[in-house]
Amino acid sequence: MAARLRLGSLRTRLLGAFFLLSVLPLALVGVVVSKQGVATLKAQILERLSAVALLKSQQIEEWMKERRNDVKQRAAIPPFQQHVVTLIERAGHPEAAASYQALQQILDRLRTTGEFTEMFLVDAEQGKVLLSSDPEQEGKFKTDRPYFREGRERPFVQHIYYSIVLGKAVMAFSAPVLDSQGRTVAVLVGRADLKFLDRLMAERSGLGETGRTFLVNKFNYFVSESLGRAEHGWKPVFTEGVKRALAGEMGTGLYLNHENRAVVGAYRGLPDLGVALMAEVDEAEALAPVRTFRVVLIAVLALVAGVALLLGLDLCYEISKPVTRLMEAARAIGGGDLTHRVEVKHPDELTNLASAVNFMADELLRSRRQLESHSRTLEARVEERTRELSVLLTVAGTVGSTLDLTEILRRVAREVARLLDADMVGAYVADSDGTALRPVAGYHVPQALRDSFRAFPIPLRGHRFLEEAWESEKPVFTSDASADLRIDPEIFRRFPHRSVLCVPVATQEGPIGALLAVWWEVERRFAPEELRLVEGIASQTAPAVARHYDFRVERLTPGSPRGLAYGRPEPQCALGTFYPQARRSAMEQSS
DSSP states (O other), rough: OOOHHHHHHHHHHHHHHHHHHHHHHHHHHHHHHHHHHHHHHHHHHHHHHHHHHHHHHHHHHHHHHHHHHHHHHHEEEEHHHHHHHHHHTTTHHHHHHHHHHHHHHHHHHHHHHHOSSSEEEETTTTTTOOOOOOGGGTOOOTOOOOOHHHHSSSEEEEEEEEEOOOOOOOOEEEEEEEEEOOOOOEEEEEEEESSHHHHHOOOOOSSSOOOOEEEEEETBSSSSHHEEEETTEEEEEEEEHHHHHTTOOEEEEEEEESSSEEEEEEEEEEEETTTTEEEEEEEHHHHHHHHHHHHHHHHHHHHHHHHHHHHHHHSTOOOHHHHHHHHHHHHHHHHTTOOOOOOOOOSHHHHHHHHHHHHHHHHHHHHHHHHHHHHHHHHHHHHHHHHHHHHHHHHHHHOOOOOHHHHHHHHHHHHHHHHHHHSSEEEEOOOOTTSEEEEEESSOOOOOHHHHHHOEEETTOOOHHHHHHHTTTTTTEOOGGGTTTTHHHHHHHHHOOEEEEEEEETTTTEEEEEEEEEESSSSOOHHHHHHHHHHHHHHHHHHHHHHOEEEEOOOSSTOOOEEEEEEEOOOGGGHHHHHHIIIHHHHHHHO
């Protein structure tokens, strides 16, 4: 038996040694080579994509420069300028007709040689099209067009836009036409479609099978007929690369493309064109060699591991006796696995020992489950109490850290919002006659509602929801404000919401304000522990409010809510000067 026990120990060591010596070195080398290969391959791909993006951006800039110079140089030629002056100043004369014919030929020739879809002249004073390569456009007014407004002063390039007349995306190049005295008499405009850009973006040299380049305008739409069209209109594109390129950045990276596929991409902004240039290739294609290497490595590791396992088992296949099973069971139970059981059929002595081991494991498991149950219950109670104390301590520190009431209420609103995960929290103080609650501070007030929040007091009298909270001095809430008849319709119209919680802020004499937590769309319900905690927060906040205002509580007629009246406020917190400035500051800091 002793010899077999020693043999069993040796079995484990031999098996582990065979496995580690054969598999571990190969696995480590494979991991290192794989990581280096991925880094090198990514660097090469990113460098290639950057080169492609740079080359195409240069080609685009050269194309734009040529179109701009075509318009600018033609507008500056004296004979052309003279024909334009004659056409404008001698309208109706034979000379004007001759100039019209000459200009028509010039524009048609320039449209053909300059790759323009349309060339036309616009009167500088009236904004009327005098002459166009498309006769249907003559007589139309272009006074509101950027290429006309800017083109009267200087050569101008209007970024890519959608032309309703042409029914496609175009660019416009314009330049002023001057008379002999240097005055602008007309604007020469050339509109170019994006066929050149589409052809340039369609070139896939150096990009592989899935690589492509494309342009995206500042409104996040493709500048391409093929990529831009969708079944229901134009498709927007929002990716990390596009976002950075439109922000003027230039770089490379790995991100999800507009089809939600992982890609390796290079991006750069083209401010002169008002677009972002993107060059992307699918990550699956880019890193295919690395994946192939990993598959081969895994196969080799599996083969080596199998051979090592067979050799180890071949050396010690007889080590599978009851003693080994009992030893493994003892280790498992000692290591914490109390569900482990051992089965031994013979001999009788070891069978009895196995039964004793299993009985011991059963008793230990039962004891552990009892302890775990008690521990979970205790931990939950301690955690809940600790959370409540932490929140109350934070609020107490907030109340005692400053004398600025607005800042105190802003911080309290913030803590309530975080505690309840509310969309917005407002802190209110009742006005002097107890008819309304006026906002002092807020947290996460939406931009669109800030002015209404600041200016609109919430009626107290006649508002049954607030009256209930005011009378009971307890938190009151609704999970469906639209269907709750206690909610004032005017309040709901101004601040449409789903759920709201009102927590009165009260002293011993009665309520002096309230905290209102709002959820715009969530149907919020509250546990008693939550209500108890926010009620404690309100109780800690009340002394701070009372320090700044000398409140006194007056009972109104039976059945009506309590009213509040201000005594003389402290000089540093006079209501007339405090509300307009402090409340606005609190709204701006908390949003």
